[in-house]
Amino acid sequence: MKVSLILTSAYVMRGDVRATLNLASALAERHEVEVISVRRQKEKPFFPIGAEVSMRSVVDIRPGVRHLLPRGQVRTEVALWRVLRGLKSDVLITTRPGLGVQAARHAPREMLKIAREWGRPAVPGPVKRFYPRLNAVVTATEPAQEEWGRLLDGGPAVHSIQDALPDGPWPRSRMDNRIVAAGGRWVSVKAYDLLIKAFAIVADKRPDWRLRLYGGGPEERRLRALVRDLNLHNHVYFMGTTPDLAGEFAKASIVANTSRGEDQCMAVLEAMGCGVPVVAFEGAKGPTEFVATGYNGVLVPESDDEPRLYAAALLALIDDERRRRSLAAGALDTAVRHAAGEVAAQWEKLITDLR
Template sequence: MKITLISSSLEVGGAERVMSIIANYWAARDWQVTILSFDDGASSPFYDLDKRVEYRSLGIDNRDAYQLANLGRTLNHIRRLKKAIVASRPDVVVSFVNITNIMTLLACWRLKVPTIVTEHVYPAFGGLNRIGKFLQQWTYRRASLVTVQTHSGLSFFPADRGFETAVIPNPVALPESDPIESQLYTDDRHLLAIGKLIPQKGFDLLIRAFSQISDNHPEWTLTILGEGEMRDELEDLCEQLRLEERVFMPGTVRNIDAHLRKADIFALSSRFEGFPVTLGEAMACGVPVIATDCLSGPREIIHNGVDGLLIVPDNIDALAVGLDILMSDPVKRQLFSHHAPQAIARFGVEPVMAIWDSALRQVMDRY
């Protein structure tokens, strides 16, 4: 099998993380896997790739690629992408994230190669302008398959309007060692969050919620791993709330497992999601989790009150109450920690890649 994967970049990010897992899995099967990215290749991929994966940068400026209104420049990008796809001689093409998906479908026009496009955020929050939304609806009908991460995403691409769709959640990679259940008693406590420092992730809400209860839990600190446009704003907020010694933002790290194993609670404070990989990874490591019941993802991962806690989204007070409950109750943390790794049975690499196998067979059988 020859598969070509297409992404805007191989920098840090949820879609990029998922693509690396999928690429490595297929390469381990001795499939011929090619990754085409829009970036210039100036920096190495953030996530490790199997040495058998062929990686090629196309030098398409991401800022240009996301300006669909510049027709001439966009058509040039599409021609370059089409040439690269043809050169990779794929049996199937898989594209990641909406704008890249649109350009891929245009590039594959009349190539007679099965093309799968994947959504990696709840479609209502995809950030497309009016032109982008029109092109998405028009081109996605020509995709061999449109994958969404949760069942709630299916409503945006209904079958009765010509869309072929499937639900494929993000694969959650197993931790490097066995899960470790939450320790009941230690000298200090660690609340952990992971993600880009952008409004979507709601870290401003998390910091404010932590501020409300921090005096009641002096042994707890909050660490937020990631980088992004809101760093200055979040640092100013910590200073304003006098949390400089309690909240830490060390930036992007590679050894996520090591940080998860030091965590006593993992918090996902997002305003919206697709299918949060970090939440699944935290549960796989046996970390008690609290997450906003946002659109979409957390409610399809967490069994509320059994292996995690769901709270009202975009609500500082609700988040503060939820954090206070978990911080105050070591028995509840131990219960969540014990049940959390069972999520791997649903969202581990093997069960998710079995869904991908079925999708590939479905697509290939039509060609």
């Protein structure tokens, strides 16, 4: 069976990209798999990918690459239309609503077409119009499955398959470093400003602990200014981007997640794969699917004073090593269910049923 997975870009640091490449690598152990990147900005993908997976791009925008047509959105859409029309795969998996719409319109009718979705469409009109031409929609969480089911009432069936971690062995935290870590894009929805404010309280009471922030993004200048204003330059460190976030999480004893508005939670899963408990918010769309207080982490209640409550949750774990280690064991147990081989088997069953 030949499977094609299409991404807006396979060369950027995003949780959905990481999850897609993990899935592609796992499927490639038993099938012919290719990843199609609409845009190619770099020589190599940011995240590792299995050697058996073939890769190609629709538009190559690397510096120095010659282009036969002028750059621009129209050129990209025409090139994507040509690629979709000419696909010879058995299965096509898209990863954004815009790509799902294009696949529904232009991919061969006989091809099995599945939309893999993490968020909600910004403009639902085209999705409602064209998604009935797809064979299925797959979400990463059950709440998202229900939401897409309501959106596509009468359309294709909506299934839920969780994101894939790479197959083990995973790096393991020794749980003895006085480090809290967080990772992902530095954008407003991740609420890193709230985390920094909470850690100001932690640093005042436990000055020997440090916060490491991994990633990059448009919020960096504002976050650095906040660290400066709170005089946390000896406590909060901006570590930059890394393709091996799991390896960095394995150096920590707690992973913090303050995101509220995203279904994708690769950072949470990678932390658990390293045996690190996660502190997140109740009501957060993604973390609540994986984090269970008392088992593999702590969910902080929503309130008007969230930095204080979040700091209290961190301090409670900092001061109780036995509890941290107990939650770490639960985190590892959770991660096993997300191993790439297990997730790939769920995809194979779905594809078989659909065919």
